[in-house]
Amino acid sequence: MTAAVFFGCAFIAFGPALALYIFTIATEPLRVIFLIIGKASEGLKSINPDETAPSMRLLAYVSGLGFGIMSGVFAFVNTLSDSLGPGTVGIHGDSPQFFLNSAFMTLVIILLHVFWGIIFFDGCEKKKWSALLVVLLTHLLVSALTFISPHYGINLVSTYIIMVLMGIWAFFVAGGSCRSLKFCLLCQDKDFLLFNQRSR
Amino acid sequence: MIFPSRDFKVLSGFSSDLEARGVLCSPEPGTPQGRAMLTFMASDSEEEVCDERTSLMSAESPPPRCCQEARQGLEDGENAAQWRSQDSEEDLDDADRYVCSGVPGQPLGLEEELTLKYGAKHVIMLFVPVTLCMIVVVATIKSVRFYTEKNGQLIYTPFTEDTPSVGQRLLNSVLNTLIMISVIVAMTIFLVVLYKYRCYKFIHGWLIMSSLMLLFLFTYIYLGEVLKTYNVAMDYPTLFLTVWNFGAVGMVCIHWKGPLVLQQAYLIMISALMALVFIKYLPEWSAWVILGAISVYDLVAVLCPKGPLRMLVETAQERNEPIFPALIYSSAMVWTVGMAKLDPSSQGALQLPYDPEMEEDSYDSFGEPSYPEVFEPPLPGSPEGELEEEEERGVKLGLGDFIFYSVLVGKAAATGSGDWNTTLACFVAILIGLCLTLLLLAVFKKALPALPISITFGLIFYFSTDNLVRPFMDTLASHQLYI
Numbered sequence: 001m002t003a004a005v006f007f008g009c010a011f012i013a014f015g016p017a018l019a020l021y022i023f024t025i026a027t028e029p030l031r032v033i034f035l036i037i038g039k040a041s042e043g044l045k046s047i048n049p050d051e052t053a054p055s056m057r058l059l060a061y062v063s064g065l066g067f068g069i070m071s072g073v074f075a076f077v078n079t080l081s082d083s084l085g086p087g088t089v090g091i092h093g094d095s096p097q098f099f100l101n102s103a104f105m106t107l108v109i110i111l112l113h114v115f116w117g118i119i120f121f122d123g124c125e126k127k128k129w130s131a132l133l134v135v136l137l138t139h140l141l142v143s144a145l146t147f148i149s150p151h152y153g154i155n156l157v158s159t160y161i162i163m164v165l166m167g168i169w170a171f172f173v174a175g176g177s178c179r180s181l182k183f184c185l186l187c188q189d190k191d192f193l194l195f196n197q198r199s200r
Numbered sequence: 201m202i203f204p205s206r207d208f209k210v211l212s213g214f215s216s217d218l219e220a221r222g223v224l225c226s227p228e229p230g231t232p233q234g235r236a237m238l239t240f241m242a243s244d245s246e247e248e249v250c251d252e253r254t255s256l257m258s259a260e261s262p263p264p265r266c267c268q269e270a271r272q273g274l275e276d277g278e279n280a281a282q283w284r285s286q287d288s289e290e291d292l293d294d295a296d297r298y299v300c301s302g303v304p305g306q307p308l309g310l311e312e313e314l315t316l317k318y319g320a321k322h323v324i325m326l327f328v329p330v331t332l333c334m335i336v337v338v339a340t341i342k343s344v345r346f347y348t349e350k351n352g353q354l355i356y357t358p359f360t361e362d363t364p365s366v367g368q369r370l371l372n373s374v375l376n377t378l379i380m381i382s383v384i385v386a387m388t389i390f391l392v393v394l395y396k397y398r399c400y401k402f403i404h405g406w407l408i409m410s411s412l413m414l415l416f417l418f419t420y421i422y423l424g425e426v427l428k429t430y431n432v433a434m435d436y437p438t439l440f441l442t443v444w445n446f447g448a449v450g451m452v453c454i455h456w457k458g459p460l461v462l463q464q465a466y467l468i469m470i471s472a473l474m475a476l477v478f479i480k481y482l483p484e485w486s487a488w489v490i491l492g493a494i495s496v497y498d499l500v501a502v503l504c505p506k507g508p509l510r511m512l513v514e515t516a517q518e519r520n521e522p523i524f525p526a527l528i529y530s531s532a533m534v535w536t537v538g539m540a541k542l543d544p545s546s547q548g549a550l551q552l553p554y555d556p557e558m559e560e561d562s563y564d565s566f567g568e569p570s571y572p573e574v575f576e577p578p579l580p581g582s583p584e585g586e587l588e589e590e591e592e593r594g595v596k597l598g599l600g601d602f603i604f605y606s607v608l609v610g611k612a613a614a615t616g617s618g619d620w621n622t623t624l625a626c627f628v629a630i631l632i633g634l635c636l637t638l639l640l641l642a643v644f645k646k647a648l649p650a651l652p653i654s655i656t657f658g659l660i661f662y663f664s665t666d667n668l669v670r671p672f673m674d675t676l677a678s679h680q681l682y683i
Binding site for chain 2: 033036070073074075078079081101102105109142146147
């Protein structure tokens with residue numbers, strides 16, 4: 001229950017979300033508004049009438065991130081503030097890894113929300129009801145898994161596996177492909193290179 | 201420094217002229233803008249009279265009459281109210297909550313899109329200071345005990361809430377609210393009267409006195425309490441030097457010239473200080489009822505034809521005169537392109553976003569009130585003759601809005617369980633309200649009050665989160681269940 005625990009858990013839980021926010025959203029005022037307002041974006045969509053498809057994906061990503069951040073924050077912030085105060089974790093026989101487990105769980109929930117958002121929006125767009133059903137069911141599954149809370153191992157590992165699967169699915173849904181991934185990783189992506197050389 | 205603002209059409213954005221505290225106005229290109237009025241709020245502390253922040257509202261010239269009148273009325277009302285008694289803090293609210301839209305009757309289509317697009321940018325430019333102010337207030341509330349201790353009440357809320365029955369308490373809080381609101385109304389009317397009879401020096405002097413009190417006395421108290429909380433010793437000479445420098449630079453920045461960022465920082469700080477005073481001295485139930493009542497009053501005063509604020513706006517518009525330096529948060533600068541004679545002033549404009557002379561000069565070329573002319577947007581990025589003026593106006597939000605938003609969030613953080621979920625919910629609610637208000641501004645293009653939507657959302661979120669969501673989330677978190 002020290003500052004180290006507080007900062008450590010805070011960054012574990014919210015670090016990736018914050019990084020996503022800073023690198024993808026903070027530079028674009030419209031996206032910030034999407035984040036705050038969430039799905040109420042019909043009016044804002046009119047700003048980009050010619051780019052409906054990407055803006056829908058962007059909206060999916062931003063609202064997924066927004067929902068994820070809100071859900072993670074609401075679930076974890078009181079625990080975090082308690083971790084700054086005095087106390088002994090697990091004094092009654094509970095696990096002493098309470099904070100760490102909560103932090104990792106929060107992180108995975110936030111990322112899952114992002115992926116679910118992308119998949120869900122795409123499913124709605126293309127009327128793929130199976131996608132919607134799968135998103136719903138995995139959400140329920142992840143929540144149900146948390147019921148076995150003393151057994152952190154199973155809980156966390158399976159949730160992370162689900163997250164990775166959802167991530168891969170969302171990647172392909174959002175238009176990625178193995179090729180583009182390869183280009184990106186090997187820095188052969190033309191857009192990326194052009195972007196880097198823009199200042200010249 | 202002149203920026204050719206390529207994408208910036210004058211139509212979008214918010215007029216820097218119009219703001220009073222809480223007034224957001226979209227700039228009307230080419231509408232000659234009047235000056236803003238200062239509204240002043242006096243708040244009372246237990247020891248002495250506190251001054252309230254003033255908000256500056258600039259009225260625009262006749263064409264957007266509704267806007268300007270409302271704004272002027274708002275400002276005047278607030279000013280009068282404030283100087284009159286030293287006690288009304290509510291004046292802030294009046295002036296503040298105006299959202300003025302720039303140009304009425306613009307052709308839709310491209311301009312609308314641009315309006316929305318730049319509206320988004322301005323929304324973000326407002327999110328940041330509002331967020332900062334709320335963060336400062338919440339951080340102080342959570343760490344410094346002084347501001348959550350009950351230590352007496354303001355004289356505007358004479359009825360105590362330590363009553364044996366719930367009904368009595370409710371009655372007392374309603375009575376407190378009535379007194380507060382009537383003080384505000386009285387001050388507003390006094391302000392209108394003062395402005396009508398051109399007592400500018402009086403207004404100006406009062407404004408300076410109020411800033412002095414806020415920047416020196418409240419800062420001293422705040423610093424003292426923070427040092428006490430963290431058990432840090434500071435000797436009097438150092439304290440004197442610190443407070444003196446802080447206050448003097450603040451006075452210069454706010455009332456004269458200074459870097460924009462410093463100005464903004466000072467305005468945020470004094471709004472936070474005022475909000476802390478309110479949080480400390482308003483009893484609980486009274487605070488919530490007052491917040492609700494202020495929003496209703498704001499709505500009424502801005503939108504009703506007979507509202508004092510509207511009258512104020514009208515008067516200022518008739519006179520078409522600059523108003524005193526405002527205590528309005530301004531998020532961007534005004535500059536002009538292609539106007540040679542304005543170059544020196546536009547340099548000044550960088551520093552003084554609402555410098556009366558600057559703004560007036562910059563609008564000289566827009567003398568004609570006919571929108572279609574002015575609105576013909578010059579080709580972006582093509583500096584032409586003198587008619588080509590591209591101005592970027594920042595969004596301006598009156599300080600009273602800052603204060604009342606922060607009061608709501610601070611009260612949510614201070615009361616009861618000190619739950620973070622409630623605080624965050626109120627914070628998000630206020631931002632959503634602000635966003636919607638700006639959207640409405642862009643849609644309606646007339647003066648709108650800026651408090652009602654945000655405060656309504658904030659109140660709804662506060663009560664529902666505190667009573668419904670909090671127990672639920674507490675149980676979930678303690679069992680590590682995630683939904």
